[in-house]
Amino acid sequence: MATVALSSIAKSFGSTKVLGGVDLEIAEGEFLTLVGPSGCGKSTLIRIIAGLEHQDGGSVAIGGNRVDHLRPHERRVAMVFQSYALYPHMSVRANMALPLTMSRLKLWQRLPLLKLLSGQRREVMRGIGADVDAVAAQLQLDHLLDRKPSQLSGGQRQRVALGRAMVRSPDVFLMDEPLSNLDAKLRVHMRTELAELHKRLGATFVYVTHDQVEAMTMSDRVAMMDSGAILQLGTPSQLYEKPASLKVAQFIGSPAINLLPATVAAGGRLEFFGRPMALAVPAAQGQTVTLGIRSEALSLAHGETGRASFSARLRRKENLGSEYILHFDLAGHTQGVTMRATPATAAGVNESAEVMLGFDETAAHVFGADGDRIEPRGQAGAIGSVVPLRAGA
């Protein structure tokens, strides 16, 4: 268990700037996920923590000590790679034992022939074997120990990679998209397993993924990254319920958030589809803002007050079994909206039918022209303050 502290980490590959001064503090025993689109710098960041890549500026501290001058294996971290990086010529047992043989045997005791001269070697190897067996039992790998990686399924390889990381009982587990090579069903299963493993081990986990579902389901906190900077850092629900910017709102949540334009009228009151809303924002009159409305916040409107409404035409119903996703077209807009509905509600709407959709105004997220969140006036108290940003310089 250890904290990980990054301060103003910068990295460029040639002329391409990958990270622009990232600050991040990860608590002891925390499960922190770095999420973002490909190329956002999340993998580079985790590789810098591991010591596989060296930063151009800033520093990394693990457990309160700066580790910038340390080689990867000296940092007491373990890493699970996207490709698992199992040694193909070694059995599962040898794969898992490798980190221990490296740390417990001296160099000459590992060399071919010379190693036969060592008296203690056998005893050390027996200790390593016991440790490997213990971890293998935890991961239910006992019966696979003598196989080669090529004889294992994707899920089993994944487990071996985890096992290899676990045997050294590292302070920090680094995971670089560990689930992305698994099929969908196994991925869902492994999500649960990883989360439980984290709870059991109590170690610090730093997890990189491009999949927002993984980020939302497993993490204590999520750092959403884009273009080499952290856009927002917070718990999964903070990111979902109070996205700090349009980019975060668009990335988190499925189906994607509905975005509709509104204009600022006199006194900061918003005007939506030509009708005034109760919502007011601290913005100049005449400005266009974007309303973000989650698909579950939309419903069929029946003329209630306090709710904004607009007319839409049903294009398609998507049946997910327990619920429906309804896709609507809007007159005069290229982008439609999606709405979650119960099967009963869905049954009440016919395709191509023109209906009124409404939403609770307090559930709408308002984003300014620059993409940043704008807190509506007068309701700030009700909604709570935005989590402070830790975006890079």
Add this chain to the structure above:
Amino acid sequence: MAELALPAAVSVTPVHSVLRRFLSLILVHGVLIAGAIFMLAPFVWMLVTSIKPPSEIFSAEISLWPKQFYGIENFSFAMEKAPLLRFALNGVIICTGILMVQLLVAIPCAYALAKLNFPGRNALFVLVLLGLCIPVQVPAMPLYIALAHLGLLNTYFSMMVPFFLSVFAIFLFRQFFRSFPDDIINAARLDGMSEFEIVWRIVTPSAWPAIAAFSVFSTVAHWNDLYWPLIVISDAKLAPPPLGMMFFADAETGSNYGALTAAATILTAPLVIAFLVARRRFIDGITMTGVK
């Protein structure tokens, strides 16, 4: 062995590790450069000697540059004494002829082995694999006797015939064709293409990397082959470069080093220049033929 360190894994570096890295870099380049001198020395000496006058060649003192430029004399003497350009031309004729027939024979056969079901397919493939183990020196004598009886010794044909069938090419192309998608072949059949057209218009173009690789391999091998031409050719006019060089060296009794190295330069140049021009293609070609 410190040079094995991945550049990416180099951490922030205290002074002593900078020093160590620097020393290991010097060691690595030291070994590589020493090796490179060993590899290059004959080429350098060949070029230098070919432009030296006899007096400097036979002097005890060693210099890397002639005091008197004697290149024109050496080269023209070599050209006069032996038809060097003719040797090179023979090399071109033989290599082209061999390669053409090899490709014409091997490509359809490899396609049939990879994609078509016909009786005896497996048996033929076993024969091909066996053929891979048999160097040309083995069937050389019966072939020589047969060619002698047919009165075909001292012809281009006699120099090329043992190499018309390249089991290696069949093997290489078969491996390559096997990964060609069946769907495309079936689509071409539905479009009304004959198998003949499918081979030459659909499959062959896709195998271009393998064909280029094999061409490099075949050309290098046959341009430099001595054993077989030495057996069937006694007429100097038909000699390919290695045999020509041998004739030339014999005729000159190895004393006129200026002319000898000039001749060596002329006969080595075509392939070496081709290599320097199409460096990647050569290296990739050798890689592919080796790894498959």
Add this chain to the structure above:
Amino acid sequence: MTLALTSPAAFAPTARRRFRIERFTGLGFALPAFILLLLTILGPLAVLLLLSVTNYEFGGVDMDWVGLANFQKALADPIIRRSLVNTLLYVAIVVPGGVFGALLIAVMVHRRSRTRSFYEVIYFLPVTSTLIAMATVWQFLLHPSLGPVNGLLKWLGFAPIAFLSEPSTALATLAVIGIWQLLGFNMILFLAGLTAIPRDLYEAADIDGCSSGIDRFLTITWPLLGPTTMFVLVTTMITAFKIFDTVAVMTRGGPVGSTEVLLYNIYLEGFQYFHTGYAAALTFIFLAFILVFSAAQTFALDKKVHY
């Protein structure tokens, strides 16, 4: 019902026709290769087998069945024995030198980023050069009085060495030239093998504690190069076993038979002295060696290198 019955029936003739077409085109495509295989490999092999049990001499009129006499003679012949020993000695120098030298160079070249192609070209140059032409240059380089190598030795204070006319050094000198010629070829194969090792594995090893170059080499590089090494070993061995060119041009078996090698003796017996039957028997001995060597090596290493 009718539909279910008629459609397979209607389909069958086309399928059968398709099958027949495939058989005939397959045969047709394979035929030229098969004929050439018969004419240039299988036929000659059969003839060679026949010749090896006769006393046929090329140009002679009659020949007699002599059974295995040619083979017995070959195995008892001191010249053949010597040439066999010489060939094996040559292989014993060229294989380790050519394989491990190339591995060393490849490992060092692989990590260079800017200078890599520079070294690649230099080391590969001898592969494309005409060995016969270069052999002449080597002869001059190693000349006892005029060559720069001996010039260097003299300058360093050593006595000059007559590399090619001294029985004790001639074969080793040819072996060094053999290594010179094929080092680049093997290096390219090793480089391809090194490139195929995923970078991930080195990174995982780095995290797992393989910090020194030796650990990295023993844990990852060497085992994963196994298949490449096996291939390079076998091809180098076969190439070395076929040594002929340098002997034919530089030493002609001399001095005092110290560089007489198997293939050179086969050439002399078969095409100079025209002891055809005898040479046929020698050819089979040559072939047997090549087959046994490569088979043994393949079986021995096959178990270890595959995963």
